[in-house]
Amino acid sequence: MDTVAELNRISASRIHNAYWNITEAVDSDGKMFKAMKNQLLGIINDIIEKKRSKKLNQTNDDPEDFLSTLLETPNLSDDLIRDTLIMLLFASRDTTQNALVWSLSELNQKPDWIGKMREEWSIQGQEGSLARYSDLQRFPIHLAVLYETLRLWPVIPKNARIATIDTVLPAIPEAKLPAVKVDKGDYVFWSDYSMMRNTKVTFHPKYGIWGETAESFDPAHHLSPTGDFMRSPQPKFHGFGAGPRACPGAQLASYQFIAIWASLLSSFNIMPVEQKERYPTDGLTMMMEGTFMVKIAFIK
Ligand code: HEM
Numbered sequence: 470m471d472t473v474a475e476l477n478r479i480s481a482s483r484i485h486n487a488y489w490n491i492t493e494a495v496d497s498d499g500k501m502f503k504a505m506k507n508q509l510l511g512i513i514n515d516i517i518e519k520k521r522s523k524k525l526n527q528t529n530d531d532p533e534d535f536l537s538t539l540l541e542t543p544n545l546s547d548d549l550i551r552d553t554l555i556m557l558l559f560a561s562r563d564t565t566q567n568a569l570v571w572s573l574s575e576l577n578q579k580p581d582w583i584g585k586m587r588e589e590w591s592i593q594g595q596e597g598s599l600a601r602y603s604d605l606q607r608f609p610i611h612l613a614v615l616y617e618t619l620r621l622w623p624v625i626p627k628n629a630r631i632a633t634i635d636t637v638l639p640a641i642p643e644a645k646l647p648a649v650k651v652d653k654g655d656y657v658f659w660s661d662y663s664m665m666r667n668t669k670v671t672f673h674p675k676y677g678i679w680g681e682t683a684e685s686f687d688p689a690h691h692l693s694p695t696g697d698f699m700r701s702p703q704p705k706f707h708g709f710g711a712g713p714r715a716c717p718g719a720q721l722a723s724y725q726f727i728a729i730w731a732s733l734l735s736s737f738n739i740m741p742v743e744q745k746e747r748y749p750t751d752g753l754t755m756m757m758e759g760t761f762m763v764k765i766a767f768i769k
Contacts, residue, residue, distance in 0.1 A: 472505045472508045472509050472512070473509070473558065473559070473563065474750075474752070474756065475501060475502075475505045476502065476505050476506065476509065477559075477563075477750075477752040477753045477754060477756065478750065478751065478752050478753075479493075479498050479501065479502045479505075480752075480753045481627070481751055481752045481753040482498070482751070484627060484628075484629050484658065484753075487656065509555065510551065510555075513551050513554050513555060513558075514551065516536070516554070517536070517540075517547065517550060517551065517554070520536050520537065520540060521540060524537070524540060535557075536550075536554070539553060539554075559753070559754065560716075560718065561718050561721075561722070563624070563754045563756075564624040564625075564718075564722065564754060565722055565725050565726070567622070567624050567754055567755045567756060567757070568615060568618055568619060568622075568624060568722070568726060569726070569729060569730075570757050570761060571618050571621070571622035571747075571755065571757065572614055572615065572618040572726075572730070573739060573741075573761075573763070574741070574747050574757070574761070575617075575618060575621070575622075575686040576614065577740065577741055577744075578686065579686055579687075582610070582614060582688055583734060585610045586610055586611055586614060586730060586731070586734055587734050587735060588610075589608055589609075589610045589611060590608075590731040590734065590735050591735070593607045593608060594731055594735065599728050599731075599732060600724070600727045600728045600731050600732075602724050605720070605723055605724060605727065606698065608727045608731070609692060609696060609697055609698035610688065610692075611726065611727040611730060611731065612691070612698040612723060612727070613688035613689070613690070613691040613692050613698055614688045614726075614730075615722075615723060615726045615727075616688075616690075616691045616698075616700075616701075616706065616708065617686055617687065617688040617690055617691060618686075619706075619708030619709075620665045620679065620690065620706060620708060621665070621666065621684075621686055622662075622749070622755050623661035623662055623665060623707070623708045623755060624708070624754050624755045625661065625710070625753070625754060625755070626660060626661060626662035626749065626754075626755050627658065627659070627660040627661070627662065628658075628659060628660075628661070629656060629657060629658045629659070630656075630657050631654065631655070631656055631657075632651045632652065632653055632654060632655045632656075632657060633653065634653050635650075635651070635652050635653050636651050637649065637650050637651065638651060661707050661708065662755075664678055664704075664707065665678060665679060665683065665706070665707065665708070666679070666683050666684050667679070667683055668680065668681055668682075668683045668684055678705060679705075703715075709722075735768075736767065736768055737765050737766065737767060737768060738765070738766045738768055739763050739764070739765050740763060740764045740766075741761065741762070741763050741764075742762040742763060742764055743762070747759075747761070
């Protein structure tokens with residue numbers, strides 16, 4: 470966890486600093502990054518080796534998993550398997566965990582939504598079983614809570630791309646934003662965190678962001694008047710990215726969110742030990758600063 474958190478912090482600082490490879494040569498971050506990267510590679514290589522030797526000796530009593538599939542795939546190099554696992558560590562574990570933590574923090578300020586989630590599960594869920602993957606659309610309240618959490622706490626709060634061609638970003642007259650010329654090689658930076666909380670840009674069906682209520686947590690932003698879940702078009706909602714690099718795990722993440730919250734909230738009350746404002750760290754993903762201790766009580 471410490472290794473991932475440190476890599477996360479240093480990677481995020483590189484987004485702001487075009488000269489990071491020069492500054493890191495003189496400050497301690499460069500050395501730290503190398504050490505942490507080697508440590509992480511060591512952990513991942515160890516996981517791969519253990520799985521491989523269990524498979525070879527046919528003592529593999531672990532369930533078949535994604536790593537088993539990678540190891541059985543012909544012509545996959547060890548480097549590719551390792552990089553795939555590292556990518557999943559950041560792209561799937563960190564993101565889902567952060568979405569759960571921030572939703573808990575928000576839900577505790579708006580407990581009526583916890584009540585609505587429980588009610589939805591009591592109507593839609595099946596006693597003693599997990600939600601089914603095919604049932605996602607039957608949980609509009611849970612989906613709205615996830616999307617609202619990601620709107621305020623996007624798991625990738627800031628991001629960047631290097632332009633591969635010359636282009637022009639179109640003007641948005643409704644928001645008084647002029648066209649912007651982008652040259653091949655330009656570094657384009659954006660922040661979902663700032664965009665989706667912006668109260669100044671008023672609502673526009675195509676470009677408008679979230680208008681006057683942008684800063685408050687209200688899952689109703691994603692529900693129609695009849696209570697159906699409304700998936701806002703990109704780029705209005707950008708929590709799972711957009712275009713060819715959009716998140717391929719969005720559906721799985723939604724399912725995990727529903728399955729985890731439905732099974733926990735139906736049996737437990739989960740309350741933060743300390744009621745205080747929470748802040749993110751300056752990381753590549755939206756990690757919460759400090760510890761977030763909770764009290765868990767069984768609902769009789
Ligand atoms: C709440 C959970 C999640 C959120 C909010 C989320 C969000 C995102 C976002 C915003 C991107 C685009 C990053 C960019 O444009 O640079 C992305 C990419 C990606 N996500 Fe997710 N993600 C989540 C969960 C998952 C899960 C569970 C998986 C896999 C099991 C996953 C796999 C990936 C992969 C592989 C990419 C890279 C796609 C590419 O570059 O072609 N994500 N995710």
